[in-house]
Amino acid sequence: xxxxxxxxxxxxxxxxxxxxxxxxxxxGHDKMYWYQQDPGMELHLIHYxxxxxxxxxxxxxxxxxxxxxxxxxxxxxxxxxxxxxxxxYLCASRGGADTQYFGPGTRLTVL
Amino acid sequence: xxxVEQSPQSxxxxxxxxxxxxxxxxxxxxxxxxxxxQDTGRGPVSLTIMTFSENTKSNGRYTATLDADTKQSSxxxxxxxxxxxxxxxCVVSDRGSTLGRLYFGRGTQLTVxx
Numbered sequence: 055x056x057x058x059x060x061x062x063x064x065x066x067x068x069x070x071x072x073x074x075x076x077x078x079x080x081x082g083h084d085k086m087y088w089y090q091q092d093p094g095m096e097l098h099l100i101h102y103x104x105x106x107x108x109x110x111x112x113x114x115x116x117x118x119x120x121x122x123x124x125x126x127x128x129x130x131x132x133x134x135x136x137x138x139x140x141x142x143y144l145c146a147s148r149g150g151a152d153t154q155y156f157g158p159g160t161r162l163t164v165l
Numbered sequence: 166x167x168x169v170e171q172s173p174q175s176x177x178x179x180x181x182x183x184x185x186x187x188x189x190x191x192x193x194x195x196x197x198x199x200x201x202x203q204d205t206g207r208g209p210v211s212l213t214i215m216t217f218s219e220n221t222k223s224n225g226r227y228t229a230t231l232d233a234d235t236k237q238s239s240x241x242x243x244x245x246x247x248x249x250x251x252x253x254x255c256v257v258s259d260r261g262s263t264l265g266r267l268y269f270g271r272g273t274q275l276t277v278x279x
Contacts, residue, residue, distance in 0.1 A: 058208075096169075096254075096269040097209075144208050152197065152258070154267065156208030 057081055060145050060157035067135055068165050075130045075160045077145030083155075085148040086128040090114060090141050091159075097144060103128060135164045167192040169257050171270035179278055182245055186273045188238040188255030196258040200229050200240045203252045203272065212240070212253075245277045 058079040067073060079086070084105040089097040089112075099112030103122040117139070118132050128147075132139055145157040169190045178184050190198070197216045201209035213222045213229040215238070222229050226249075228241045242249055252272040259266050 060208075094174075094271065094274070096271045098269075099267070146208070153199070153211050153214060156201075156210070158208050159206065161206065 058145065058147055058155050058157040060143075060160050062160060063158060064161050064163075066163045066165065069134075069136055071135050071164075073132050073135055073162070075143055075145075075162070077128045077130070077157055078126050079128075079147045079155070079157075080126060081147060081149060081155070082125065083147035083149050084125065086122070087146040087148070087154065088112070088118075088120060088128070088130050089144040089146065090116065091144055092141050101130065135162075137164045140164050167257075167259065167266075167268050169255055169268045169270040171253075171255050171273050173273060174271070175274040175276070177276045177278060178245055180245060180247055183241065183243050184245060184275065186240045186242075186253050186255075186275070188240070188270055190236050190238070190255070190257045190268070192236075192257040192259050192268050194260045195233065195236075196260040198229075198231055198238050199256045199258070200227070200238075201254040201256060203254055205251070209254055242275075245275075247277050247279060250275060250277045 061076045086103045088101040091097045098114035100116040101120040103109050142161050144159045146154045148154050172187045199214045200212045203209040215231045226243045231238045254272040255270040257268045
């Protein structure tokens with residue numbers, strides 16, 4: 055079982071609220087990723103990081119932002135949540151064996 | 166355009182039966198192909214990873230095959246169990262970038278009935 059954690063697991067909030075989704079891993083991986091996944095659909099990369107102080111936008115345009123101040127921590131922030139942000143957000147990290155390890159995900163519902 | 170297509174979209178089988186899931190891809194240049202299992206409300210967990218030179222790889226009751234010439238892969242599940250109910254996702258990695266870009270299929274939703 056991979057040591058990658060996400061909190062909260064479920065979040066229901068109102069429109070306009072600022073939220074931060076937490077992701078942390080204890081494997082010392084440099085590469086970390088955020089994906090967005092709607093039910094029955096494929097994962098879409100929204101952010102990635104090669105290491106501390108490195109962040110890049112992924113393929114799917116997202117209004118969220120990320121930061122990487124510490125190797126083990128890769129939080130995602132939405133400044134003003136909207137119903138269109140309702141989705142599942144998956145965090146992942148990548149080790150030397152070229153396998154991505156996924157966290158359990160955060161299911162976000164914006165009312 | 167790099168794509169990963171999976172079939173069937175959903176599948177229902179009885180406990181104890183075998184099944185085969187399909188994955189076709191157009192990703193180039195190819196690096197490796199992975200099958201992940203994703204339980205409802207959880208993150209994907211890696212089952213197998215196959216490189217260009219590998220044709221078959223097993224992980225318990227899961228056996229993956231790869232035909233790099235036709236760009237097809239299959240995941241065979243033997244003697245299915247109720248706990249096999251999940252979404253099975255085919256993921257292909259390319260060699261064209263330092264990121265090691267991953268291309269995800271939409272998954273096959275497998276339901277195993279008692």
